[in-house]
Amino acid sequence: MSKVIEIIADSEGNIRMIYDDNITPVLAELGDLKVRRASHVEPCEDGLGWIADLSPVCGPSIGPFSLRKDALEAEVDWLKSHNTPVPNGMK
């Protein structure tokens, strides 16, 4: 399975990315690292699927997905396709 890790550097010198065990801790060396939740993947109320709630980044709820892993993948795809937005209260 392919995987893309993306790091975005803005013009002010701030760096953001979707958390990844392989690289985020290394970037903490740059300065003040903050890690915040960007979404919630939760079971549907009827227990028959999964929803990715992207409200922490002012995004929508997407799904339902029958598999949790599909909801997790959809969540990451949404974040990447929206320029990895910064969660509320983190700017």
Next chain:
Amino acid sequence: MSHVAKVDLKIKDIAALEEACGQLGLELMKGQETYKWFGSWQNDYGRENAAYHHGFDPSDYGKCVHAIRVKDANKQTYEIGVCEARDGSGGFVLIWDFWQGGYGLREKVGTGCKNIKREYGKSVARKEVKRLANKYGGSYTEEVNPETNETHMKVHMY
């Protein structure tokens, strides 16, 4: 006048700093133990980022481990001191006098040295992303989004 400030950036990779300087038309002068500034402390700047709030006695202003200068600068242009952090972290911090914009220095480095911060961050991130790409046999790409002026560094792992 002297407004010696500490830049909010912790440097642990001197090679990355050197690369960042090169991107900005600056030069890292390794082993240069003084940096050009107003030359005497006037006790006229005390904001949170004032260097003396971060363990730098004003009597040590002008002293450093390495220095950063503008390439082909005139004699008046101030320089930046690369100094050992005083918080025991083992890294380096940047100290500079921004009086009169450092006579051309701020044009290169940006307010609060934000341009150095940006390029240094990119340099470190680029190195780590490339390391990952090599480790996992992936490929590395980098592009600037012209709308946001943001740099996107990607490692594609297969």
